[in-house]
Amino acid sequence: MLDDITVGHYDLGQHNFVPTVYKEFNVTLGAIDQSAANMIFGSIHKNMKSQALFLQQHFNRTGGIHVQQRMSGCELQDNGPGQTVRKDAFDGESGEVIHFDVRKGMLYRQQPWPIVWSEAWTDLMTSLVTRVFQPFCMSTLERWLQLRRDVVLRKVKPRVRLLQKTLPDSGGTKVTCLATGFYPRHINLTLLRDGQPVPDHQITGGELLPNGDGTYQMRKSLEVSAEEMKDHHYTCLAEHLSLDNKLDIQLDLEAGVDPVSAVPLGVVISIALLLLCVITITVSVVTLCYRKHQGENIHVLKD
Template identity: 45%
Template structure:
């Protein structure tokens, strides 16, 4: 999926997003489909055979959450936009290869219950093509290279009108309706479990990995420190946010260190579910093993001392 989910910048804000796909060519997937997500929770999908919206994961009646007329009109507009892009980019011709077009539309509700921005992003053939943002009655636009300037102006004017007069008010209204039904679900807080994992490398060094897992919501700050100072980003690998099967998330960051490294390393996590940050330290201790039958041998043993520091 080229178009990734937008991260809310404000703690306590929420978003509703539509992720749509249009495929031309032989495939087991429907030609046109989309899903609705409340924050990072899938709440429904569009059935292109019946042209109806199908709720998902609801435990209560949600028939009054989405206006069927809005669904019908918006579904047609997005489908027609895909058709237009297919004609412009591919001449409306079918080829042996799959032709995939995507669109994401997202609106935000800030933590003060104030409507935030709306973002509309499009991609075709694996590349982002354009982005339209709407906030406080103003638009910003990037892209459109597949249109000539003469073609772009009326296309953009129509798109802006639809965003301001249909997409944005319908999205904000639906987002508020969903929050009334599922606020407890999206506002739940699950604390992360923090682990330090050591793995020996073939060169005699070690890979130190900090793993935070089982947390919700998805936003987390995970930092590796060396002697109290953050390790430079170019030394860190990983850092991708990944979903767990139970609806929580995980993140891992790793660092390569030598066998002779004497620095103090700490992994620190801050999360909305925590009153204070979690810290885990890597401690290096020199052990002297003496045998009564053989020559005394000294060696360094690295081991983990897992501590949770509430600071």
């Protein structure tokens, strides 16, 4: 992946790396790069498989389904290559973390699991990362970035609202800070009470979720009593790369709480004009009928 955009996958059946982004732009992967990619992703798969088998035995989790996860990649910063890092997890528990310092050419390892590296294996891994993994990752990242620059470097401003919804069961209120439609994915969303951040343990939500159009959304909620709602003032603060300044959002009513406030002003004006026309026509008809009735009464008196 390039940031959060999938650019290829490893075909386990063919033992081959398939770069989907090149097909989209009608660009081929050179033989040397293809061979390096096959070797890198193949070794990652083999290492993860053997590590998963070891951890199953170590944690005595031989039955059922288990998940081995690995995030491995490199960073490109404004001033050149950033860190190269690998993080492992097993059944959702964080494990081995490896950092490679590009400038020093040193490998740093944090290992809570009982997996011992010999000195020879450490030297081998340092050499592989220095000569193969890190250079290939950086060159591939730069090449893909040129192809998808218009996508990964775009900035889309978030639409932010602070919603209030009555909870019928408790009689309290749920206050929700919602940001949606933004890119890139990193955003700071803060729910404030009287100008101070609400403690995290009182907040629900906060997960980053994808939208169908390639943007993201996030919401943070807080349940308060009716008394707290009256005694405190709630606001929502959003910080994002697409924004020049922080967005400070005041309370809004969620659709369904107050239907009138959810209707656009133009619709309200149209409805008001329509009602005015109906009232005018009704008055005219009543006046006409009254005059006709009065005329009939006068005619009878003359007779």
